[in-house]
Amino acid sequence: MTRSKNVSRQKVEAGLKQRRRRERWFQMLGLLATTIGVVFLLVFFSTLISKGSSAFMQTHIMLDVEYSAEIISPDGKPDTVYADYDAIIRNALMEIFPEVTDRRERRDLQRMVSIGAGYQMRAVIERDPSLIGTRQSIVVPAAANVDMVVKGNIDRDIDENLRPVSDRQLAWIDRLDAEGKLVTQFNTALFTNGDSREPELAGIRGALMGSLYMLVVTIVLAFPVGAAAAVYLEEFAPRNRWSDLIEVNINNLAAVPSIVFGLLALAVFINWMSLPRSAPLVGGLALSLLTLPVIIIASRAAIKSVPPSIREAALGVGASKMQVVFHHVLPLALPGMLTGAIIGMSRALGESAPLLMIGMVAFIVDVPAGFTDPATALPVQIYLWADSPERAFAERTSAAIIVLLGFLLLMNLTAVILRKRVERKW
Amino acid sequence: MTKLTQKEDSAVSHADAPDMQRSDRVSVAGERRGDTARAMEIGDTTVGNVRCADAFVTAEKVNVYYGDNHAIKDVTLEISRSEVIALIGPSGCGKSTFLRCLNRMNDTIESARVTGRITLDGQDIYSKELDPVALRARVGMVFQKPNPFPKSIYDNVAYGPRIHGLAADRSELDAIVHTSLDRAGLLKEVKDRLDEPGTGLSGGQQQRLCIARTIAVNPEVILMDEPCSALDPIATARIEDLMDELSQNYAIVIVTHSMQQAARVSKRVAYFHLGHLVEVDDTDRIFTNPQHKLTEDYITGRIG
Amino acid sequence: MTKRSTAALLLASAASIALMNTSAFAQAGRDYIYIVGSSTVYPFATVVAERFGRGSQFKTPKVESTGSGGGLKLFCDGVGVDYPDVANSSRAIKQSEMDRCSANGVHEIIEVKIGYDGIVVAAAMSSATMSLSRKDLFLALAKQVPGASSGQLVANPYKTWKDVNPTLPARAIEVLGPPPTSGTRDAFAELALEAGCQEIDWIAALKSSDSERFLTICHTVREDGVFVEAGENDNLIVQKLEANPSALGIFGFSFLDQNADKVKGEPIDGIAPSFDAIADGSYPVSRPLYFYVKKAHVDVIPGLRGYLREFTSDRAWGEFGYLSDRGLIPLPDEERSQVAAAVADLSPMSAAKN
Structure with a gap:
């Protein structure tokens, strides 16, 4: 008896070293995997931030402009819409560079100021017509190329023909800088403007509003329907072949490529129901179809995790099936359902393929004011800017990605916080 | 110790024996101390007083099946107020x-099947x-x-x-x-x-x-x-x-x-x-x- | 009726009323211009759209980049607020497309030629310049090339430019180009590859005798990895060229213009791509760009006239206009005024060019 026990003990001891070694190996592998993941994440974020952070600042030019009455009110009455604001800018520039006389040179000079300057002045005059006839000092956005030079993204040393800015313009920029007329400010246009072909005027506001409207539609449709479907499937549906079939199909739908939902939206919502193209309403409908399976699956898991003891207790007191579900199971399953919903929303926020089919991949300048105005979405805006040849859009693309990631982070944080608050101990 | 195993064996063998008298009420009721104890079978009656005065809950010949598993076999019992x-x-x-x-509460279990009659205050x-x-x-x-x-x-x-x-x-x-x-x-x-x-x-x-x-x-x-x-x-x-x-x-x-x-x-x-x-x-x-x-x-x- | 069925009936009627309202609402009237079409014309159309929108009381037109073919298909789907007003195209509309338009009720189409776009074969600035002929391009990129005897075709065996043309350096052939869905690819096939393969006599003869086979031979690009479809993202091609100096990239002149410090265009048939070379027609791989407008929409959609006026103004498409800043090569002066006049008159086109 004792001898066999000794043998067993020896065997255990002998094997122990190898077991411990294997465990250490496994731990190291785990650490390695985590480190690789973290390194990739760091590389990703550092690349993104290094490329995109410069987009949050924009070069502006300080000009002394005269809102000359001759230009703005040529016929005596102020014509703020069609007045030649470019002339006002030209005059202001002439005051700084009186030596520039050649027509072509003057055009070159004017090109250093963004076309947005004219719209900015128009807005100022429309708000306060009493400024007509006065001299004001204003800060207008510089053209994208000037901004790129100031940020160092354009190589000054290469041949003039290969640069988008001429030597002349470089000299002018240096002079403006020396006179303190070049100002670098926070790029509010990025957040207040809609899309534009001029990089210095391009903003994500239109895309942001579009994404927001879509998310509202998605959550209003997908969450109640998904939660109700999950409750029905878990609590009330009989367990037979049909319910198995439904379960398999829902799991499949969660893995269907998102562009298929776009095709569905095109066929059903746009062609058959004649909803307006490019509207966040249609985008939201497509995305809610996409999110529905995710919410159903997460909600079912949450409902399944409610312990049977609570259900029995409720039944024992005389609660009906519906009362057990709505008074006891749902409140306890709510944290899980909410988390699933928010994770689904996060995915929806980043989708662009289904939007392609319904016409939301388009150049849309006006910020949408409602659910049926044409709009685009944040990931789509990023895609469109990535395709643009202008150098300045490269940094704005990265900046828009940073904003999108910020949003996703916010949503996931909300999920965590909400979950913690709604969680109840049982 | 030995006595127990003996009784266990005989209990098992008795249960397996097909020609064992089952419907013989007297012999079942007469199982007393000292005799071999065999497991109960369907048709055996409960010893003692299943009935009571002022019965409020009654169970008559209740059988419960969980799928094929026969969990409750022919139980009759009265419970008073x-x-x-x-x-x-x-x-x-x-x-x-x-x-x-x-x-x-057995209603919540899908495979459960209850036969017999259970009444509460006559219903x-x-x-x-x-x-x-x-x-x-x-x-x-x-x-x-x-x-x-x-x-x-x-x-x-x-x-x-x-x-x-x-x-x-x-x-x-x-x-x-x-x-x-x-x-x-x-x-x-x-x-x-x-x-x-x-x-x-x-x-x-x-x-x-x-x-x-x-x-x-x-x-x-x-x-x-x-x-x-x-x-x-x-x-x-x-x-x-x-x-x-x-x-x-x-x-x-x-x-x-x-x-x-x-x-x-x-x-x-x-x-x-x-x-x-x-x-x-x-x-x-x-x-x-x-x-x-x-x-x-x-x-x-x-x-x- | 039981409570359940009453509820169901109410729900169904509410849903159908909502549905009816949405469709009525969609028909109610679009107050912005809806433009679809070529991704090559997209950068120019969007600039005009924005300037028009900001400079007027009208809403900024919505511009979708669907590709020339896709855009014309949407365009010819019908007349009405549900259909596009303008289709941009990097090639002329085909007769088959015009027939389809007629069949769907689109009868009067105004064709507007807006300028020229060059297709360049670019390489990194640091690489040695290769002067290529269109025949070289065909032999390097075609799926099947002529074999030893006349009439014979073999799978393309050439691996280096020297194999194709002994005067060229022994660089591996590696070309990044647009996918088959792109109008730029169609244009490149027609202007460079087709022209190149016509220099081989027996193939040129096929053009009249068996045009289908001719097109197949001349337009089919090799699929063995030498020609890499780099998607529609030209920025990506520029980046890849910078990283790999022995590769060549095919894209529009506007991209070359914007990235002149990083890439350069190889001379084709002896002519290097430049603004002037494309404008006067000496650079061979250039094509006109168009957009098409439905006359029926002109006074129905607010601002359409204004948009046309803006696009055909010298301020936009002139020699010193803002479109030429973006890389659009303007039409010669005379042609410009002709087209502008035709647009102002809203004269519809009679037939397609092919």
């Missing part, structure tokens, strides 16, 4: 299953006219592991009356809650903290809360499924004292693993063995002078 009856027996003998038939509880929800307001249940709702103490007790509409207004509800907590012996301890979560109480307190919750709907029968098995001796003692008070107003059917507890709290005892109801009798008699060999074996500790 205000008594405490304990169901005892070794693990897996079906006492909990039988208990759950009385308030139709068949499985008839189409009777809503299980109403039944469960009359036959309450306390479970093995305390399971208060994750709500406040007040809401725990108030939940039942709320859904059944037993209180017309807030003051009536308050009265019900107070009375129930008082009867469950918990009021003094939680009087000042009714808004705190029920899950924050100790084990014994939680179980008393569950009892308060059960009696808040004013049932006629309280079913208790091993209510003290998860509690310490002090909490157990408190609940056993409670049972004595409760038995004045409610019929109590308690399933217990502990014979000592059965001896302490109950007036009648029903012994189950492998799905059969072997013997039912007054507590004193069953523990001092059991009629059936199986009962004796269980009580003396030979089986179980």
